[in-house]
Amino acid sequence: MRTNLDNPLAIENAEFDCLECGRCCYQREGTILVSAADLVRWHRERRFDVLDAIGPGHFSQQAFQHGATGACIHHGMPGAPHACAIYATRGDTCREFEVGSRQCLEFRREGSMASGPCPDPNEILSRTVIPV
Numbered sequence: 001m002r003t004n005l006d007n008p009l010a011i012e013n014a015e016f017d018c019l020e021c022g023r024c025c026y027q028r029e030g031t032i033l034v035s036a037a038d039l040v041r042w043h044r045e046r047r048f049d050v051l052d053a054i055g056p057g058h059f060s061q062q063a064f065q066h067g068a069t070g071a072c073i074h075h076g077m078p079g080a081p082h083a084c085a086i087y088a089t090r091g092d093t094c095r096e097f098e099v100g101s102r103q104c105l106e107f108r109r110e111g112s113m114a115s116g117p118c119p120d121p122n123e124i125l126s127r128t129v130i131p132v
């Protein structure tokens, strides 16, 4: 797990349940960009289902389409409503997003209209012993 918080030890010891969270997958349409490397990989993998679910993105790039919930169209699986359905071949933007980062904590705190707030990250941190 990577982190860029002031107290890396605290975050390293905290548990982040990405597959049960998925808050960072709720963004404005067109903002979860896909890279040129993603496009090449999905062609090589013959993931035409993924390629077909791409639409116009910001900065004249391409991005994941979004579903009715407001989340990325790949967000949610049967029995796992916040898991990524294409996790093994998810986009570079998703891979590079830092779990435990300030932005991750902000997304978790604010939650989404569809899924509600995640457990308070401060509660997670309160369970962590912080050296003085």
Ligand code: SF4
Residues within 6 Å of the ligand: 016, 017, 018, 019, 021, 022, 023, 024, 025, 097, 098, 099, 100, 104, 105, 107, 108
């Ligand atoms: S917001 Fe953070 S904890 Fe939640 S899925 Fe994204 S990276 Fe994981």
Ligand code: SF4
Residues within 6 Å of the ligand: 024, 025, 032, 064, 072, 073, 074, 075, 076, 083, 084, 085, 086, 087, 090, 091, 094
């Ligand atoms: S591809 Fe997966 S990890 Fe990336 S935004 Fe969509 S659901 Fe989330």
